[in-house]
Amino acid sequence: MSSAFTEFLLSTGEAVIAHISARYQTMSGRLTKANPPWLKKWRAKIASSQGVTPQALATVRNSVFFDAEFYLAANPDVRAAGVDPALHYLLHGGFERRNPGPAFSTRQYLDCNPDVVALRMNALLHYELHGREEGRPAPCLDPALAARALDANFGKKPRNSLVRRIRETLNRVLPLPGVQGGKQSNDTSYSNWIRLYDTLSERDRHQIGSHIERFACRPLISVVMPAYETPEKILREAIASVQAQLYQNWELCIADDASPSPNVINVLKEMSASDPRIKWMRRESNGHISAASNSALDLASGEFVALMDHDDLLAEHALYEIVAELNEHPDADLIYSDEDHIDDEGRRHTPYFKTDWNPELFLGHNLISHLGVYRRSIIETVGRFRKGFEGSQDYDLALRVVSVTTPEKIRHIPSVLYHWRRGSEAASFSESQMQRCVAAARAAKANYLAGRGEIAEVLQNPLVPTWERVRRVMPSPAPLVSLIVPTRNRHDLLAPCLDGLLNRTDYRNIEILVIDHQSDDSHTLELLAHLRDDKRVRIIRYEGAFNYSDMNNKAVAQAHGEIVGLINNDVDVIDRGWLTEMVSFAIHPENGAVGAKLLYPDGRIQHAGVVLGMGSVAGHLHVNAAREAVGYFGRLALTSNVSAVTGACLIVRKAVFQEAGGLNAVDLPVAFNDVDLCLKIQARGYRNVWTPFALLYHHESLSRGSDTTPEKVARVQREADYLRSKWGHLLDHDPYFSPNLSLQTPTFDLAFPPRRIKPWHRSQKSRSS
Numbered sequence: 001m002s003s004a005f006t007e008f009l010l011s012t013g014e015a016v017i018a019h020i021s022a023r024y025q026t027m028s029g030r031l032t033k034a035n036p037p038w039l040k041k042w043r044a045k046i047a048s049s050q051g052v053t054p055q056a057l058a059t060v061r062n063s064v065f066f067d068a069e070f071y072l073a074a075n076p077d078v079r080a081a082g083v084d085p086a087l088h089y090l091l092h093g094g095f096e097r098r099n100p101g102p103a104f105s106t107r108q109y110l111d112c113n114p115d116v117v118a119l120r121m122n123a124l125l126h127y128e129l130h131g132r133e134e135g136r137p138a139p140c141l142d143p144a145l146a147a148r149a150l151d152a153n154f155g156k157k158p159r160n161s162l163v164r165r166i167r168e169t170l171n172r173v174l175p176l177p178g179v180q181g182g183k184q185s186n187d188t189s190y191s192n193w194i195r196l197y198d199t200l201s202e203r204d205r206h207q208i209g210s211h212i213e214r215f216a217c218r219p220l221i222s223v224v225m226p227a228y229e230t231p232e233k234i235l236r237e238a239i240a241s242v243q244a245q246l247y248q249n250w251e252l253c254i255a256d257d258a259s260p261s262p263n264v265i266n267v268l269k270e271m272s273a274s275d276p277r278i279k280w281m282r283r284e285s286n287g288h289i290s291a292a293s294n295s296a297l298d299l300a301s302g303e304f305v306a307l308m309d310h311d312d313l314l315a316e317h318a319l320y321e322i323v324a325e326l327n328e329h330p331d332a333d334l335i336y337s338d339e340d341h342i343d344d345e346g347r348r349h350t351p352y353f354k355t356d357w358n359p360e361l362f363l364g365h366n367l368i369s370h371l372g373v374y375r376r377s378i379i380e381t382v383g384r385f386r387k388g389f390e391g392s393q394d395y396d397l398a399l400r401v402v403s404v405t406t407p408e409k410i411r412h413i414p415s416v417l418y419h420w421r422r423g424s425e426a427a428s429f430s431e432s433q434m435q436r437c438v439a440a441a442r443a444a445k446a447n448y449l450a451g452r453g454e455i456a457e458v459l460q461n462p463l464v465p466t467w468e469r470v471r472r473v474m475p476s477p478a479p480l481v482s483l484i485v486p487t488r489n490r491h492d493l494l495a496p497c498l499d500g501l502l503n504r505t506d507y508r509n510i511e512i513l514v515i516d517h518q519s520d521d522s523h524t525l526e527l528l529a530h531l532r533d534d535k536r537v538r539i540i541r542y543e544g545a546f547n548y549s550d551m552n553n554k555a556v557a558q559a560h561g562e563i564v565g566l567i568n569n570d571v572d573v574i575d576r577g578w579l580t581e582m583v584s585f586a587i588h589p590e591n592g593a594v595g596a597k598l599l600y601p602d603g604r605i606q607h608a609g610v611v612l613g614m615g616s617v618a619g620h621l622h623v624n625a626a627r628e629a630v631g632y633f634g635r636l637a638l639t640s641n642v643s644a645v646t647g648a649c650l651i652v653r654k655a656v657f658q659e660a661g662g663l664n665a666v667d668l669p670v671a672f673n674d675v676d677l678c679l680k681i682q683a684r685g686y687r688n689v690w691t692p693f694a695l696l697y698h699h700e701s702l703s704r705g706s707d708t709t710p711e712k713v714a715r716v717q718r719e720a721d722y723l724r725s726k727w728g729h730l731l732d733h734d735p736y737f738s739p740n741l742s743l744q745t746p747t748f749d750l751a752f753p754p755r756r757i758k759p760w761h762r763s764q765k766s767r768s769s
Contacts, residue, residue: 056090056122056125057086057087057090059125059128059129060086060089060090060100060122060125060128061086063100063124063128064103065100065101065103065104065124065127066089066100066101066104066124067101067102068085070100070101070102071085071086071088071089071093071098071099071100072085074098074099075088075093075098078093089122089124090122090125093106094106094122094123094125095120097110100124104123104124104127106123106124107624108624108745109123109124109126109127109131110123111623111624111746112614112615112619112623112744112745112746113126113131113615113744114615114619115615115616115617115720116131118712118713118717120713190340190348190349190351190750191347191348193750193752194348196752196753197753197754198415198416200316200317204760205246207760207761207763207764208246208317208320208760209246210760211320211324211759211760211763211764212246212247212320212323214763215323215324215327216327217323217326217327217330218247218249218323219249219302219303219304219323219326220249220250220251220301220302220303220304221247221249221250221251221302221303221304221305221306221319221322221323221373222250222251222253222299222300222301222302222304222305222306222376223242223250223251223252223253223306223308223314223319224296224297224299224300224305224307224308225238225252225253225254225255225296225308225309225310226254226257226289226292226295226296226310227254227255227256227257227259227264227268227292227310228256228257228258228259228264228286228289228292228310229259229260229261229263229264230259230263230264230310230311231263231311232263232266232267234310234311234344234421235263235264235267235310235311236271237313238308238309238310238311238312238313239254239267239271239278241313241314241315241316241419242308242314243275244316245314245316245317245318245319245320246316246317246319246320247317247319247320247322247323249323250277250302250319251277251278251279251299251300251301251302252277252278252279253279253280253296253297253299253300254268254278254279254280254296254299254310255280255281255282255283255292255293255295255296255298255299256268256280256281256282256292257283257286257287257288257289257291257292257295258282258283258285258286258287265282268280279299280299281295281296281298281299283295287387288387288390289385289390289391289393290385290386290387290388290389290390290393291385291387293307293384293385293393294384294385297379297384297385300376302376303375303376304322304326304373304374304375304376305373305374305375305376305379306318306319306322306371306372306373307369307370307371307372307373307374307394308370308371308418309370309420309421311421312342312370312418312419312421313342313418313419313421314371314417314418314419315415315416315417315418315419317415317417318337318417318418321337321413321415321417321759322335322337322371322373322413322417324759324760325411325413325759329409329411331408331409332375332409332410332411333374333375333378333401333405333409333410334368334372334373334374334375334378334398334401334402334405334409334410335372335373335410335411335412335413336354336368336369336370336371336372336373336410336411336412336413337370337371337412337413337414337415337416337417337418338351338352338353338354338413338414338415338416338417338418338738339351339352339369339370339371339417339418339419339420340352340416340418340419340420341419341420341421341422342419342420342421342422343421343422344421348416348419350422351416351740352633353414353416353738353740353741353748354367354412354633354738355367355412355640355641355735355736355737355738356412356735356736357407357410357411357412357735358641358736359402359407359641359687360638360639360640360641360687360689361634361635361638361639361640361641362398362402363445363448363468363470363639364461364469364634364637364638364639364640365467365468365633365634365638366394366395366398366441368394368395368398369395369398370418370420371417371418372394372398374401378401378404378405379397379401381404382397382400382401382403382404383400384397385397388440388443389440389443389444390433390436390437390440391433391434391436391437391440391441392437392438392440392441392444393440395440395441395444396440396441396444396447399444399445399447399448400448402448403448403452414738414739414740414756415756415758434466438465438466441468442458442468445458445470446458454472455472455473456470456472457470457471457473458470459471461637461638463628463630463636463637463692464630464634464637464638467634467638469639469693470639471581471584472584472585472588473584474580474584474587475587477509478507478508478509478580479509479561479562479563479583479587480509480510480511480560480561480562480563481507481510481511481561481562481563481564481565481579481583481651482510482511482512482513482555482556482559482560482561482563482564482565482654483501483510483511483512483513483564483565483567484512484513484515484552484555484556484559484565484566484567485497485498485501485512485513485514485515485568485569486514486515486517486542486548486551486552486555486568486569487514487515487516487517487519487524487569488516488517488518488519488546489519489520489521489524490521490524490569490570491521491523491524491526491527492523493569493570493699494514494524494527494569495527496572497567497569497570497571497572498512498514498531498537500571500572500573500696501567501573502534502536504573504576505573505576505578505579506577506579506580507577507579507580507583510536510561510579511536511537511538511559511560511561512536512537512538513537513555513558513559514528514531514537514538514539514540515540515542515551515552515554515555516528516539516540516542517542517546517551518541518543538558540554540555540558542554545669546669546670547665547669547670548647548663548669548670548673549662549663549664549668549670549673550663550669552566552647552662552663553662553663553665556654556657556658556662559654561654562653562654562655563583563586563587563651563652563653563654564651564652564653564654564657565579565582565649565650565651565652566647566649566650566674567648567649568647568648568649568698570648570698570700571598571648571649571696571697571698571699572697572698572699573696573697574599574695574696574697575693575694575695575696577693577694578596578694578695578696579651579694581691581693581694582594582596582651582691582694583651585639585651585689585691586651586652586653587653590686590687591686591687591688591689592652592656592660592678592681592682592684592686592687592688592689593644593645593650593651593652593656593677593678593681593688593689594645594650594651594652594688594689594690594691595607595642595645595646595649595650595688595689595690595691596645596649596690596691596694596695596696597636597691597692597693597694597695597696598646598648598649598696598697598698599627599695599696599697599698600624600697600698600699600700601697601699603627604623604624604625604626604627605620605622605623605624605625605626605627605629605636606620606698606700607620607645607646607648607649607698608620608621608622608623608625608631608635608636608690608692609621609635609640609642609644609645609690609736610642610643610644610645610646610674610675610678611642611643611734611736611737611743611746612643612644612675612727612730612731612732612733612734612737613731613732613733613734613737613743614737614743614744615743616720616724617672617675617720617723617724617731618644618672618675618723618731619743619746620646620746621642621737621746622635622636622746622747622748623746624746625747631748632747632748635748636692637692638692639689639690639691639693640689640690640736641687641688641689641690641736642688642690642736643678643679643682643688643730643734643735643736643737644674644678644679644682644688645674645688645689645690646674646698647663647673647674647677648674648700649694649696649698650677652681656684656686657677657681659684660677660680660681660684661680662677663676663677664677667722668719668722668723669719670715670716670719671715671716671719671720672719672720672722672723675723676723676726676727679727679730732755733755739751739754739755739756740754740755740756743755
């Protein structure tokens with residue numbers, strides 16, 4: 001369960017229960033009273049005749065997540081039919097995505113575990129028999145949804161028995177502070193995660209010390225800190241966090257930007273007197289943060305510079321982790337870490353578990369800060385901090401450093417090494433002057449893009465006004481795009497799909513290749529005959545068994561366009577500018593495949609990029625999120641590099657497609673061929689991109705159907721096994737998804753445990769081997 005949902009329950013759970021209590025009354029006659037022994041035997045015979053084992057039925061009936069009263073109340077058709085609710089859920093309801101109780105979402109479990117869908121197995125039965133032991137989280141249904149599901153099915157009197165059952169169920173399955181039941185290992189709250197995986201023991205400290213002794217290089221790290229009117233307690237805590245570093249070859253360089261009160265000077269005098277590693281100076285006049293940062297840089301003599309605000313804290317192993325990374329990658333120019341927030345009571349919250357180097361996401365917001373550590377020589381090369389960019393001076397610096405180094409010299413450490421103090425009495429520049437910071441960030445990005453020779457606009461992000469959207473300007477004339485649409489019958493899907501491509505897309509230089517896989521429906525044949533009159537459309541007949549990869553490969557070979565697009569026939573256009581947006585990325589020489597934001601027909605997110613390893617092989621990010629949701633630190637609002645995108649709507653240069661060898665028609669005729677293609681493209685040095693500014697509907701496999709027959713299930717498993725045998729390491733280490741986040745859900749929940757091996761543990765392991 002997500003930490004956000006946990007917090008929601010803590011804050012509103014009692015209100016939801018009270019809401020249900022106030023609106024629903026007890027049913028006349030308990031279900032158990034209407035369940036005599038003879039009826040139990042009769043139901044067992046029915047279950048057996050329908051292929052349901054008594055053990056499977058008992059597993060569902062006895063699950064803490066199954067609530068017969070809830071199921072009947074939420075599904076009046078089942079009540080009217082007089083069907084055993086457990087049997088109905090096992091045979092029908094689970095596959096219709098009905099929920100077995102108020103604390104288990106069938107839809108979410110299946111969406112998060114496509115292998116369960118492929119097995120054609122009941123969601124709750126799978127969880128109880130396999131998922132729980134495998135550590136897959138049980139996705140909980142929002143109690144407010146449970147209340148709405150019951151709204152029309154009861155009278156006015158309080159439904160006390162149901163309220164009690166909901167309370168008991170939630171208490172048993174939710175591992176919340178103060179709530180009985182639930183295993184501690186399943187608690188996804190950040191405080192518990194910190195306790196379990198981000199709190200150093202004495203043994204950890206000893207192993208870190210031993211590792212430091214074995215470092216081949218131990219560079220001096222200059223921690224640069226501009227200060228202004230910092231409250232004494234907060235400044236002392238910030239300095240103390242540097243002094244507590246387990247790696248001790250550091251210097252702290254502080255520039256007081258002419259603070260009016262004596263607090264800052266008094267603290268600096270006192271603390272530097274007892275620790276010669278603390279250097280400080282006082283500026284004669286206030287010059288704001290860029291000038292103060294440069295003054296602090298004047299004091300620095302280290303090979304590397306770590307940037308730190310005057311009110312924040314470093315984790316005690318922060319500089320150790322930096323130097324451990326430098327020992328493994330001595331040519332690194334820029335290193336950044338994960339971060340979280342901390343309040344004045346010392347409570348940590350809101351962790352940002354970042355991706356590895358992600359240039360597109362970096363253009364949306366400052367991925368580097370915090371903790372950012374730079375080779376000092378490169379800071380000098382780019383001209384230090386620039387005046388006029390105050391509030392985004394670190395972002396401006398990072399943009400200029402990125403422009404003169406190479407991606408392999410930018411390293412990410414997936415560990416929370418920096419605690420950003422928010423909401424304290426010492427408000428940061430960015431908190432107190434937000435609009436000035438936003439303007440500075442946009443100017444810095446415009447300079448960066450101009451320096452790269454890119455013609456682009458830096459615009460306000462429509463979902464998060466304090467972030468940006470970069471829109472590349474299309475060349476003139478725009479390149480020809482060949483859109484490939486495989487189909488078999490289903491004119492009801494094909495007609496709106498092609499109407500969207502031909503009439504509701506503002507990119508005009510297109511051709512459409514419809515791959516007709518033996519359509520025999522009269523309406524479809526009539527539609528195809530009509531389309532032949534359109535010079536932009538070509539119909540290509542495909543014979544033989546369904547082979548998505550081969551169909552598209554043959555069409556690409558016949559395509560005239562410089563750009564090709566793979567488009568499912570169950571995709572429909574929402575935003576007229578979708579293709580212009582995608583082509584603007586595809587023509588960039590560094591980019592490979594480009595994916596779109598796809599929605600289910602009801603407006604929920606169907607595709608926002610693919611993460612490797614989710615659901616054992618690959619899964620979609622943020623599935624079922626709301627259309628306007630911002631996502632985890634903007635992942636639904638910002639363009640991002642990803643390892644893969646879905647082939648339902650994929651745009652790529654034809655030359656790149658062919659260089660990668662196209663889709664694998666031998667080993668992956670139906671499933672996972674898009675992931676394989678993207679990974680082949682990525683292996684050749686191109687970057688795949690997902691953009692939220694290309695918006696379409698996707699009805700997802702409506703035309704082909706689900707893979708539910710034994711033969712199809714076996715084929716899916718073969719294709720999954722092939723993909724894992726070929727890309728196993730990448731499937732376990734997606735560079736665009738943190739090892740601190742769970743691969744069991746698409747909602748950026750915390751991983752229990754994280755998949756990262758800490759450097760001191762790696763060191764111990766290598767020594768012992």
